[in-house]
Each structure stands twice: as C-alpha cells, then as structure tokens.
Amino acid sequence: MEQLASDLLRRKGLRSTAQRRAVLTALQGHPHSTAADLETRIGTDRAEAGGLSRQGLYNVLEDLTRAQLVRCIEPAGSPARYELRVGDNHHHLVCRRCGLIEDVDCSVGVAPCLTPDEDRGFAVDEAEITWWGLCAQCLQATAQE
Template identity: 55%
Template sequence: MTTADRLRAEGLRATRPRIVVLEVLDAARAAGEHLPVALVADRARAALPSVSTQAVYDCLDALARAGLARCIEPAGHPARYEARVGDNHHHLVCRDCGRTVDVDCTSGHAPCLAPSDTAGFAVEEAEVVFWGRCPQCRALHTAPPIARPEQHAAEREEVR
C-alpha cells in the first residue's frame, strides 16, 4: 500500500506535505528514531523545500488524529513523533540526551496497566515512560575526568 493509499484509508486527503511527512516518520521508524517537529520539518524540506513549519505541525496533527502517527511528550523534553502506532509499546528515555527507544509491553494488550480507581473512565491505554541513562551518557558519567593541560604542567613542576 502506498503512502497516499494509507492516508486515504484513514479518511485523509493525500496532499504532498502529508505524504512527505508520513514518509519521514516511516523512515525514522525504520531507524528507531522518535523525531521532534524541527527535525521532521528539516527532513521534509529535503523532499519538499517549500513546506513550512506550520504545515508540518498541521500534518503531524492530522496524522496523529488519524492514527498514522503518535506524539509522545516526555517531561522536560520536546514532543516527539513516531510512526509506530496501533500496538501496545512504551518508551525508554535518556535523562541526559533525550534519546528515546521503543520497548514492547510485557503485560499484553492495552491497557497493560489498570489504575486503582478509574473514576468512571473507560481506560483504553496506559502510557509508560521508563527513565534512565543511555549507554553513551552512562559512559560519560563514569569516565574519569579529563585532566586539563595546565594541571599536567603543575604536576611536572611538582616532580622537579
């Protein structure tokens, strides 16, 4: 099914900006990326230079409402978009660099968690964000401090 067919199947017009934005999200999914709007816009402009940032926002909103994209908003980080939809997955987010990774739910179908009191809500989904540090940021936190050149000079003077 083409990107245009996917849009039409969800009741959306297959405009060039929507096609390009959805293709950007599809490529990001294949690469395991979750993109902030600015990066979606940059990548969309590579294929469609005239697309405005506002048009990208409008496309992302339409795609999310149609169920073709998902917006995640980790606290303290910009909203990110992904094309992985329709399954019960969650996210790992690095506290330092914001890297976001999909993680499958181990509890089964949505909602995979149930609140102690629903307050009359019909719970449809539970969104879980696991916070920590990615391997690269952990390595930075555990690496010994790098000595500054002036420290080496001072140490050489002490040895004399």
C-alpha cells in the first residue's frame, strides 16, 4: 500500500512524505475513520510516520481532502470522518443508535444524482445524501427490548 500511496500523492502533485503515506495506509480498509481512529492506528507506527503529531494529522487530512485523495463526511452529531472512496458519487446510511456508517451507491450513477429546483447560478457537480435510521443489529436489539 505504501508504494500505491506514494504514486497517488505524486499524481496529485503532492510530495510523498512519511506522514501522508501513513494516513493513506491507515485509511486502507477502514472507511469512515475519525481523526482519533487514525491517530490510534498510526500511533503504533509513529516513528515510521515521521513523528506525526495531532496537528500534523489534521494538516495531512486537510491536504489529502483538498487534493481529492480522501473524502471528508460530517454526519450530524458525529466527528468528521474520512474515507478513500472519492469521486464516485456514493452516499451514506447512518445508524442513529450505534453510529455505523455504510456506503450506498448512487442509483443514478452520475453526479449530481439530484438537482435542486433552483440552482441560483451555481454549477452543481455533486449531491451529498445521508440517510438516517437503524442498522439491522440495532433494529433487532430494539425489537427485543
């Protein structure tokens, strides 16, 4: 993954630093991670991550988000979450009880999958949709209460 991370960074015109590679690697297989999740995951390899501090982590996340290598989502009542799945117009399901977040592909397939009644002069290129409810486990637990 480290070589892939390095290649991705260079393609986006970013320097391939140990900190940026560590964050991209920590996100691999862990979608919807918070900064705290990433800090914990990277914490065991802090030396390999170039001594990444908490502020450094936030700076890296901002750089990666701006370069569209990482997507930041901010469900209401939840800290910002980060994922590697970018540019594919997907949406999210969020469980109100346990906070589980699942990706949902857009049924239309092209961005934006919704258009506003009035665009007010905006060139709309993306729609962000979050559905809220109970995941299957929480729904089953609620039924048993």
